[in-house]
């Protein structure tokens with residue numbers, strides 16, 4: 001009996017066979033599902049149609065934010081070279097990943113400028129290519145920068161008000177010795193507090209309860225008096241888990257008693273959010289409003 005080559009199913013052989021005969025790989029069903037979820041999540045960001053950066057450059061899964069080149073303070077940019085209208089209110093996404101959240105936000109809410117900070121250079125290069133291809137280059141910009149090092153300088157030099165800062169699905173860094181790599185640190189909280197305009201918003205979300213609690217608690221510990229929590233936080237798992245923290249030292253109800261927002265109040269998801277929701281993972285969200293003082 002003759003067996004046709006395509007009938008072989010030896011693990012790994014499919015790849016070898018495709019290379020041998022230059023057969024293009026079919027997208028896996030998971031890839032198809034993710035692409036469909038992406039197209040549904042950001043209908044205004046149809047990246048399939050854009051002729052941009054298809055170099056296939058490898059993107060590392062993780063970059064150490066303590067790596068030397070990410071500790072060097074960069075000069076603040078000339079904002080007039082970056083944004084068409086540098087006095088517009090600014091939205092900043094810290095650890096923006098691939099960047100669709102900002103690109104879709106700019107399409108939906110064109111009255112702001114959008115800045116993404118990210119420590120994986122290939123993602124930044126591609127996101128800026130996408131921004132140009134979508135004709136958003138004067139309104140959406142991505143910078144290769146460690147938020148913990150550069151944010152303060154960047155925001156102090158920005159000519160307009162800082163309207164919204166987002167920290168979404170940050171790297172969890174579970175190991176105790178790596179927790180100092182987490183993005184939400186006391187100095188970053190101080191920077192955010194100083195930068196946001198009165199009424200400006202800080203939005204944080206994660207699908208890891210411990211990470212969401214740590215972000216919220218860090219802001220509460222270092223800037224509670226500067227923020228209001230918003231109506232609409234629902235009682236969530238943190239209420240049970242944190243019952244011993246439901247009263248802050250000054251007798252005020254602690255933020256842990258507020259639970260988590262059920263829905264994304266911004267209305268535009270991130271890449272990680274789309275995947276988490278597809279996988280039916282819980283997402284823990286906090287929205288804080290900068291007080292007047």
Ligand SMILES: C[S@@+](CC[C@H](N)C(=O)[O-])C[C@H]1O[C@@H](n2cnc3c(N)ncnc32)[C@H](O)[C@@H]1O
Nearest residue numbers: 065095096097118119146147168169270271272
């Ligand atoms: C899990 S990804 C989430 C990406 C995106 N926010 C989302 O929700 O899809 C976290 C991102 O934060 C970036 N990152 C980690 N530490 C950072 C830092 N100190 N400054 C800027 N970006 C950072 C990582 O490179 C990674 O792309």
